[in-house]
Amino acid sequence: xxxxxxxxxxxxxxxxxxxxxxxxxxxxxxxxxxxxxxxxxxxxxxxxxxxxxxxxxxxxxxxxxxxxxxxxxxxxxxxxxxxxxxxxxxxxxxxxxxxxxxxxxxxxxxxxxxxxxxxxxxxxxxxxxxxxxxxxxxxxxxxxxxxxxxxxxxxxxxxxxxxxxxxxxxxxxxxxxxxxxxxxxxxxxxxxxxxxxxxxxxxxxxxxxxxxxxxxxxxxxxxxxxxxxxxxxxxxxxxxxxxxxxxxxxxxxxxxxxxxxxxxxxxxxxxxxxxxxxxxxxxxxxxxxxxxxxxxxxxxxxxxxxxxxxxxxxxxxxxxxxxxxxxxxxxxxxxxxxxxxxxxxxxxxxxxxxxxxxxxxxxxxxxxxxxxxxxxxxxxxxxxxxxxxxxxxxxxxxxxxxxxxxxxxxxxxxxxxxxxxxxxxxxxxxxxxxxxxxxxxxxxxxxxxxxxxxxxxxxxx
Numbered sequence: 001x002x003x004x005x006x007x008x009x010x011x012x013x014x015x016x017x018x019x020x021x022x023x024x025x026x027x028x029x030x031x032x033x034x035x036x037x038x039x040x041x042x043x044x045x046x047x048x049x050x051x052x053x054x055x056x057x058x059x060x061x062x063x064x065x066x067x068x069x070x071x072x073x074x075x076x077x078x079x080x081x082x083x084x085x086x087x088x089x090x091x092x093x094x095x096x097x098x099x100x101x102x103x104x105x106x107x108x109x110x111x112x113x114x115x116x117x118x119x120x121x122x123x124x125x126x127x128x129x130x131x132x133x134x135x136x137x138x139x140x141x142x143x144x145x146x147x148x149x150x151x152x153x154x155x156x157x158x159x160x161x162x163x164x165x166x167x168x169x170x171x172x173x174x175x176x177x178x179x180x181x182x183x184x185x186x187x188x189x190x191x192x193x194x195x196x197x198x199x200x201x202x203x204x205x206x207x208x209x210x211x212x213x214x215x216x217x218x219x220x221x222x223x224x225x226x227x228x229x230x231x232x233x234x235x236x237x238x239x240x241x242x243x244x245x246x247x248x249x250x251x252x253x254x255x256x257x258x259x260x261x262x263x264x265x266x267x268x269x270x271x272x273x274x275x276x277x278x279x280x281x282x283x284x285x286x287x288x289x290x291x292x293x294x295x296x297x298x299x300x301x302x303x304x305x306x307x308x309x310x311x312x313x314x315x316x317x318x319x320x321x322x323x324x325x326x327x328x329x330x331x332x333x334x335x336x337x338x339x340x341x342x343x344x345x346x347x348x349x350x351x352x353x354x355x356x357x358x359x360x361x362x363x364x365x366x367x368x369x370x371x372x373x374x375x376x377x378x379x380x381x382x383x384x385x386x387x388x389x390x391x392x393x394x395x396x397x398x399x400x401x402x403x404x405x406x407x408x409x410x411x412x413x414x415x416x417x418x419x420x421x422x423x424x425x426x427x428x429x430x431x432x433x434x435x436x437x438x439x440x441x442x443x444x445x446x447x448x449x450x451x452x453x454x455x456x457x458x459x460x461x
Contacts, residue, residue: 033129057438139337160273248311368449405437
């Protein structure tokens, strides 16, 4: 098989395609928000571009387009530099840095000739559109798939924990009741509540029928973020094989769907976490795996390769536990889409605040396009694609609202200053601040994507 074929079939390429599609969709919508309000207030838009047709942020370097077409006063196109997009609005200090046009007297169709509230809406248009896009995507998700979750009270066999979870004091089989005194209703709320716990945080659990309070140790947030496995706390369920990854060690051992693992090297295995713990304890060693297939006991020899997944996906917990399923009609899905968007905004704000914590190291928490691509599933599904794209839309709205020159939020700050004081910020100040802001943004993009490259080659930093 040719290398090109392998690349096309890889999960990494599918993740890349999803990121490209999701970001392109959101960028076009964001820029359309600016475009819409500009046209609403009869402001001329000279360019509408997906990606940049220059070497961002240097508007005079490498100017060419992959595609462009002029309609009316606007040139629509696709640039070659894939780090965003832009609309060039007449009479506005922006990425294009068109100083010659700004040196001319203001014209009625220009941005600088419009009233302050109109300019404010033009600048907020992209953020508004990203929020509306998130609401729309969540509305589709809830109307098509509904909502499903596992109440913690329905965790028949308790939680499963890894080394980080054990470091907190948790044990396999514990029932989590509250974190920081706030009751936990849904299982999927537990990991995030742990990351966002207060100083001197606590976990209320029930262990073997007895209620206990655990103090969350200092450093837990950092350990959870750095956890490679990503399942500090998981659902404990039976070690029954649902599927096996083709070509994996489990496939070579001829394990198959429906096999129930009962022992490894004669050590009993009941739950999925028992298998994982025993696998980790026997990394690099030959093992004998005992299982039940078609009501008959059988066994097979294998080796657990260190730091490698064995290739088993376990039977879904919904086979053994009662999940709550909520269906939405198109009208109720709109309301749920709005509330979900608000919840995600609140979540992103709380996550952003984590950078103030001494436990969180910036270089371990930030990532570029590579990290974003890995958030998508290796195998495409509409549910996961729409869910993540909706969340990224929320993130883009929040990030663009930050008061950094060059971002929408930077312009908003200048406009609010003008509306409050009645004094317009000079174009010279706007030019300097925008240039500084764009350079900072470029530096940040190089930094976060550089971190991804270092991680890819396992270079410590």
